[in-house]
Amino acid sequence: MTTLSHEAVTTAELAPATYRPLLDTVEVAVLAAGSETDWHLTETPDGPRILHVDASGAPVEIRLSLPLGDAAGYWHPKAGWKRTIVADWEGRDEVSLVDGLAAGCLYDYGGATLLTFGVADPVPEVSLRYGVSEENDTYVVHLHLPAAQRPHRLVLVPRSPSVGAAVGTLRAWYAAETAPMHVPETARVPLYCTWYAYNQQIDADAVETQSRLAAGIGFGALIVDDGWQRHARGRGYAGVGDWIPDSEKFPDFTSHVLRVRKTGLRYMLWVAPLLLGPAADCHERWAACAPALAKVPGAHVLDPRLPEVRAHVVDTCVRLVRDHGLDGLKIDFLEQAMVYAGDGQGDVGQALTTLLHELRGALVHVRSDVLIELRQPYVGPGMVPFGNMLRSFDCPADSAANRVRTIDTALLAVGGAVHSDPLLWSARAPVESAARQLIGAFHSVPQVSVRLDTLPEEHIQALRFWLATWRNLRPQLLDGTVEPGRPDDLYTLVSATGEGTQVLTVHVDRPVPVDPATLDTTVLVNATTRPRLVLDVATPGSAVEIEAYAPDGRMIDRRRVELPAGLQNLPVPRMGLATIKSIA
Known part of the structure; x- marks a missing residue:
């Protein structure tokens, strides 16, 4: 060759x-x-x-x-x-x-x-x-x-x-x-994640407090991220590998899971089953199977080409779901196995395919509607048989990155529900900052990771409004025909259409082509810095009803007009929303 x-x-x-x-x-x-x-x-x-x-x-x-x-x-x-x-x-x-x-x-x-x-x-x-x-x-x-x-x-x-x-x-x-993994309804609802809100400083009381609030705002699922396991102190992964709950933080983990599930949320747990840290109790037993350092700090990587490693990973994940009554797992850092690529000892992708087939089968046997979250960069067509939640890569408080990464993921998502990276913003910021994060994740399933009990009421109202709006528009946003534009423009005007409704998310000040005469409803999301949108109306004389909403969901305008063709200014608050409904 x-x-x-x-x-x-x-x-x-x-x-x-x-x-x-x-x-x-x-x-x-x-x-x-x-x-x-x-x-x-x-x-x-x-x-x-x-x-x-x-x-x-x-x-x-x-x-x-x-x-x-x-x-x-x-x-x-x-x-x-x-x-x-x-x-x-x-x-x-x-x-x-x-x-x-x-x-x-x-x-x-x-x-x-x-x-x-x-x-x-x-x-x-x-x-x-x-x-x-x-x-x-x-x-x-x-x-x-x-x-x-x-x-x-x-x-x-x-x-x-x-x-x-x-x-x-x-x-x-x-x-x-491809035969993608079954996608339960719970994979397609807003999700609360603990990571940015707490990092590793979590315990049962904190999780249960956030769960009660999240269930009342419009969330349907919860991920308890890194920090629940023994030896989880500070950043880094030197203590991973045992995957046993920290009894100081969670005195009775199984009962804690049950209490959260009674709020109406499904419960998922973070795990990185291929990582092995030197502080883990099981390190000596598995060190020979993890000769290579991970690219994340403090840990080695178990070699998935070894049959005993694959059996260990399956047993670990099944034990967590079965013993604690979990609804699923966030399986992290699978890409770290690529440290073994090209060493002449076997194809890593083939080994991981074998591992993931075994893992999916074992988890589905325990819970038929099990939830499995996968993360960029391992969310492509080859992985959809093994996961039903496809999450964008870490981008804390970066709404632009969340927009780009979720759409990038969705372009080749042949199964599963595309999820945003958990949204993070400051409770001291104006309400527009909270809305901006939610809009950045609009064309995916939103995950959120802020301490809900510290948010001002205006932020809570914004969160409630945007989650409800997202649920109403889910048929278009997740299942409709999406046209995001050129990738190097960073998807600044995204259209999603289905069932007679078009959703247009606008991120820069530019003319927005609309044709209300051909649709039942046009939804315009204003993520620009201007308190208006410039519409380029295709069909003259369209009789419409227009409603405009502030970032926190307050309706600020409702009127009936005839839209002439050409460029038209439409007042829409920054980080707000307008609907244009055709009048027969």
């Missing part, structure tokens, strides 16, 4: 290969065992094309190349904040089942796509190189796929009008190939 040389600064310095037309303006070269190999392209009834490569069990390199055109950005599941185009000497990545997905989308300044692809098998470790080839004035993507018993497949989507449309086609293909 042609391998990526450490001396090859750019892709132009690699061994040459013969490119052939593939799809639209994309060309492809396929190499295996050091030479070019045959491939063929097939069509599917719903739009994608499948590149088939039979390398007779050898590793494969697939090189994609296309003219730069008017390329503006490149989105992939691990893009983070780097979503404009980069040079091919910079764009490199390693992915696996629990660390992203070998998929990407190149798009132009008009938002239309130039290339959209994804590997059919999300499990194995894949190396990627991508970016602008300065020598050739092209954009390139190189994928290095490991040896496989079956032919390699790469899914390609023809040019589409937007990234949302193209990745939606890719998502639909994965959905047809």
